[in-house]
Amino acid sequence: MGMTQARAVLLNLLVAALAIGTVAPLVWMVTVSLMPKGAAVATPPPFWPSHPTLANYRELLLPNGTGPYATDFKVLPAIVNSVALAVMATLLGLALTLPAGYAFAKLRFRGRTPLFRLLLALAVMPGQVALLPLFLMLKSVGLINTYAGVLAPGLAAVYGTVFVRQAVLAIPDEMLDAARIDGASEWRIFTRIVIPLLKPVTVTLALFTFLASWSDFLWPLIAITDQRRYTLPVALAAIGREHFKDTELMMAGAVVTTLPVLLLFLALQRYYFSGMLSGGIKG
Template identity: 60%
Template sequence: MTKPLRTTLMTTLVAALTLLTVAPLLYMLIVSFMPRGESTMLPIPLWPSRWSLENYHELLVRRRIDDAWFDYRILPALRNSIGIAALSTLLGLLLTVPAGYAFAKLRFRGRDRLLKLLIASLIVPGQVAMLPLFLIFRQLGLVNSYAGVILPGLAGIFAILFVRQATLSIPDELIDAARMDGASERRIFGVIVLPLLTPVVVTLALFLFLGSWNDFLWPLIVLADQHRYTLPVAVAAIAREHAADGELMMAASVVTTMPILLLFLLLQRYYLTGLLGGSVKG
């Protein structure tokens, strides 16, 4: 097989896989603009007979029905998700980035044993701990609160190990030289290590934000008040009553997906660099 032919085949394969990946998202977007009931027609339409914003209008705009105001509470849930995800990301970075650095570059008693314990705990499914965690939070009065949603994900083991592996690539000689010059550990971390870890930190921030944004099971368990619902829980509540309204549900899915998609596109350069480790050289 010649090189041009091999290149053409690989390009075609990549394009086909990309299309398969993007097609469901694209169809979700198209269906969200269809008039009500059109997506259930046979044969299945691939394009709207007319473009309509009625699904988004019904989903997002408060309206009066039988002398009472009604809305799907998507916008409050959107605000809740943004606030919870942003705070979870910020606090998670403040805890896990220094912890990852400590496990990589600092010597303290029991470090290796604690690291092995953290790695071993990764095999335990998170769902196993939800019941005892819920009972503890109930005793602490954190059920049905934003703090109850945020706290369990602040010190993620994956995040600590992710930062540790990236920090190991920083030469020890660089840090030792700073120590010999009299720099404190706080200054070494803030002035030397953190700038080198910027792509890694941005990548981790995206992971943390995405994990908090998409989290469904724990907010469903810990939140009882619908006014405190996050976006995935609110969309699931709508789906229970409007499962047959495909266009409305696709519009809700677009509202859920687009913010995180835009965030990923904005941070794509840092994300790819952080995953490949291109900015941290050993």
């Protein structure tokens, strides 16, 4: 075996090891969620359930389940809340960031460069810094403990505007100028020319926004005080605080949280990678 072949074999082995290290925790999460109560803490801990059961999912999800969790914390409504909020955040976020990215890339207006630099500065600021001022601001207008208050901070995400701008910069100015000469308005140019060309970027941004909203824990925890309005991560955390020893139930909750976004990513991965390439940095 030559040096080139040996390197190829070592590289493949390294990639395989990394893949196994990535997938193994996910597989263990699923297998533990199918174990009976107390099986996961046995010594040595099993990797595969000897007697698979869906009891943990029934206890977690059914409104009238046998255990206290589904009755007390209403996990199924929390899933509905998370889905509704994630969908609304995605649709509203796209409605704001797509036009903003196009404006920063192709329109000429006073203060465009300083404003964009300000956005870049805000992008590197930790989000935790703004939590207290944001809470006080929304409280003053009565949006705390409302879904509007949960949605408001992430609607015009800076990273989304920058991401769209970088993709729009790749569209030739000559194409847009030709449409203007033909009498097309800026809105018509944006909707009929720019948006179709940004399909991979739009799907990628929608995926980012949905995942961010679905998995967001800190801000819904601060903004929502009514258990009936809990999102899924907050509801599962509430269960975990009182029943932290029930590993199997917690893993069932982790599967319920992870599986939808994993399937969504796998379904849209073709657009995701294409969008990441389209949104690459351009001067």
